[in-house]
Amino acid sequence: MTPREPRLTELALIRALRERARQAPGVRVGIGDDCAVLEAPGGSLLLATTDLLIEDVHFRRRYAEPADIGWKALAVNVSDIASMGGRPRWALIALACPASTTMDEVEAFYEGIHALGDEHDVSVVGGDTSASPSGWVVNITLLGEATGAPILRSGARAGDMIAVTGDLGRxxxxxxxxxxxxxxxRVSAEALAIVTAAHLRPRPRVKEGRWLAAAGGVTAMIDLSDGLATDLRHVAEESRAAARVDLGRLPIGAATRDVAVATKHDAVGWATGGGEDYELLLTCEPSAFERLRNGLGSATGTTLTAIGAMEPGAAGVTFVDADGHAVAVGPGFEHFASGARRE
Amino acid sequence: MTPREPRLTELALIRALRERARQAPGVRVGIGDDCAVLEAPGGSLLLATTDLLIEDVHFRRRYAEPADIGWKALAVNVSDIASMGGRPRWALIALACPASTTMDEVEAFYEGIHALGDEHDVSVVGGDTSASPSGWVVNITLLGEATGAPILRSGARAGDMIAVTGDLGRxxxxxxxxxxxxxxxRVSAEALAIVTAAHLRPRPRVKEGRWLAAAGGVTAMIDLSDGLATDLRHVAEESRAAARVDLGRLPIGAATRDVAVATKHDAVGWATGGGEDYELLLTCEPSAFERLRNGLGSATGTTLTAIGAMEPGAAGVTFVDADGHAVAVGPGFEHFASGARRE
Structure with a gap:
């Protein structure tokens, strides 16, 4: 449920699919949010999300062990449930591997899934296996439970504050x-471990999402999969409001800054467009922010940082520097530069 | 939810996954049947199944149009819901295509999905898209509703009759x-159209599955995805009973026989091991068979043919000829002989 930046014709197709889903029975929220929200016959709200991970598009086997692949494939789905304030429950795992794959590798893949799944009470309830003519292909569908009203992308209003959990660009x-x-x-082993773990084994913010959804005052929420610029634009578009982000307020960790200096990259660019942080981005009533920040810190130990505000105006995102001048930032998350992407 | 014939070490892994799922909260049936059966919070029973289709493993683009791929990817999942006697509801579609794919092709793919989906009231509620470094990859997860107690693979008892809907090998x-x-x-255009449509656009037996599940007397049910020999063995193993099939009673259509003669193939081999028929295989109390056959015919127009019986003894399947002699038949469904399969 993390569509990459679509082309114009693809947008038309997505619009048509959304329109169909909107009219379907039992579909509270269809295409266009982190999860579908479905009305189960007994009256409960079911969350459903699916993600496809493909070798050399989403990961490389050179540095991603099978257990890392399993962990991350589940994590990206768990993060979608977290962003709705939901509780992850049941996973279906489809795996295709080349003929050279060993059983040890397949077992390690499932160990990675269970390592994360056990932390969040996710049960693997089904799946499919197949041969793959080229690399590894993993698809995970995760079902969850909405314990309250799911927090959507569309609830932000002009005047709301914009905040993120944790830090960005890692x-x-x-x-x-x-x-x-x-x-x-000139980068410490500890810093290297922090940033590589963030990439290989992201820790979705489930506790945080549930706490925030229940706390009151959160108007919209999304997980940061494609990068702040792209994901915040989704919120702005769905909410039909403008978003302004103060670049100077973005939370960026010391390890990320160290690696940026050492590799001659721009840490702010990573924070706005790097993607795959799997932190939560939310909007809230300004009066609620202090309460949310303090309460989230007490309940989970996770920081919440105000980075900007929603404003009246056309849907879109503006990044401003310390002087309040608009600054161009790069596009959202791009997969490997070799460009196997369709869009 | 159609695992291919696993190797011994893979069996151990599947057993471990099943054991874990069995202990998980809310999981009525986990790994090991056509669908998972999940207890939604409101008390309703949810069915969930997932299938991965990969170019040059499960289909070839030379003769499968994008709309055919979409149709079949949904059909194999709908068939899993049908075999539990359930009602298909919501689909999540993940699609990866190479860079050369056109928007028209992607639209046609979704048209194929909707063409079948509309027949069965299936709504597309979410999905994911990605680039693919090689061919097309499609994963569909389908959620359904169990309107009564789902019919499992494990309910067959010695003495039960074995029956199939429709005809086999097409x-x-x-x-x-x-x-x-x-x-x-020397094969008519009509016969060619019948068999190629059966392969490219299978018609899952949803009405039939629901009618049979509600009729009473059906003890086990499975859909014929991997071929009669393999799928009936699953029933025998899950039910801990032996199965005997009379080869002479297998329903094989005239078009299938004509093509077998013209291409020098064995129609009975196709019927036992060809796979992908997406008919229903069931066991029932002998006293119920006539009622089920007549009732199914009246309600849906679909034939039900008795092909054998469950017997006491070790779990397994025996095929016998007209003289009652055991006959060896080939293995179940194999994907393309080029052998990209993992097992």
């Missing part, structure tokens, strides 16, 4: 390290 | 035609 920093032949000089 | 005959450079001589 996964992109990790990817930059992993894609190199050699570790960058 | 899809394999279609594949044999499609894989040739030229249409076989």
């Amino acid at each position: 996964s992109a920093a990790g990817l930059a390290v992993l894609e190199r032949r050699e570790a960058p000089a | 899809s394999a005959a279609g594949l044999a035609v499609l894989e040739r450079r030229e249409a076989p001589a």
Whole structure:
């Protein structure tokens, strides 16, 4: 449920699919949010999300072990449930591997799934296996339960504050390290471990999502899979409001900054466009922010940082510097630069 | 939810996954049947199944149009819901295509999905799209509703009759035609259309599954995806009973027989091991068979043919000829002989 930046004709297709889903029975929220929200016959609200991970598009086997692949494939789905404030429950795992794959590798893949799944009470209830003529292909569908009203992308209003959990750009920093032949000089082993773990084994914010959804005052929420610029634009578009982000307020960790300096990258660019951080981006009533920040810190130990505000005006995202001048930032998450992407 | 014939080590892994799922909360049936059966919070029973289709493993683009791929990817999942006697509801579609794919092709793919989906009130409620470094990859997860107690693979008892809907081997005959450079001589255009449609656009037996599940007397049910020999063995193993099939009673259509003769294939081999027929295989109390056959015919127009019986003894399947002698039949469904399969 993390569509990449679509082309114009693809947008028309997605619109048509959304329109169909909107009219379907039992579909509270169809295409266009992190999860579908479905009305189960007994009256409960079911969340459903699916993600496809493909070798050399979403990961490389050179540095992603089978257990990392399993962990991350589940994590990206768990994060979608987290962003709706839901509780993950049941996973269906489809795996295709080349003929050279060993049983040990397949077992390690499932160990990675269970390592994360056990932390969040996710049960693997079904799946499919297949041969693959080229690399690994993983599809996970995750079902969850909405314990309250799911927090959608569409609820932000002009005047709301914009905030993010944790810090940004770590996964992109990790990817930059992993894609190199050699570790960058003058970066501590600890910093390297922090950023590579963020890329290979992201920790979706389930506790945080449920706490925030239940706390009141959160108007919209989304997980940061494609990068702040892209994901916040989704919120702005779905909410029909403008978003302004102060670049100076973006939370960026010391490890990320160290790696950026050592590899001659821009840490702010990673924070806005790097993607795959799997932090939560939310909007809230300004009066609620302090309560949410303090309460989230007490309940989960996770930071919440205000980074901007929703404003009246056309849907879109503006990044401003310390002087309040608009600054262009790069596009959202791009997969490997070799460009196997369809869009 | 159609695992191919697993190797021994894979069996151990599947057993471990099943054991884990069995202990998980809310999981009525986990790994090991056509669908998972899940207890939604409101008390309703949810069915969930997932299938991965990969170019040059499960289909070839030379003869499968994008709309055919979409139709079949949904059909194999709908068939899993049908075999539990359930009602299909919501689909999540993941699609990866190479860079050369056009928007028209993607639209046609969705048209194929909707063409079948509309027949069964299936709504597309979510999905994911990605680039693919090689061919098309499609994963569909389908959620359904169990309107009564789902009919499992494990309920067959010694003495039960074994029966199948429709006729067998058509899809394999279609594949044999499609894989040739030229249409076989001395086969009518109508016969060719029947068998190729069976392969490219199978029609899952949803009405039949629901009618049979509600009728009473059906003890086990499965859909014929991997072929009679393999799928009946699953029933025998899950039910811990032996199965005997009279080869002479297998329903095989005239078109399938014509194609077999023209292409020098064995129609009975297709019927037992060809796979992808997406008919229903069931066991029932002997006293119920006539009622089920007549009732199913009246309600749906679909035939039900008795092909054998469950017997005491070790779990397994025996095929016998007209003299009652055991006959060896080939293995179940194999994907393309080029052998990209993992097992």
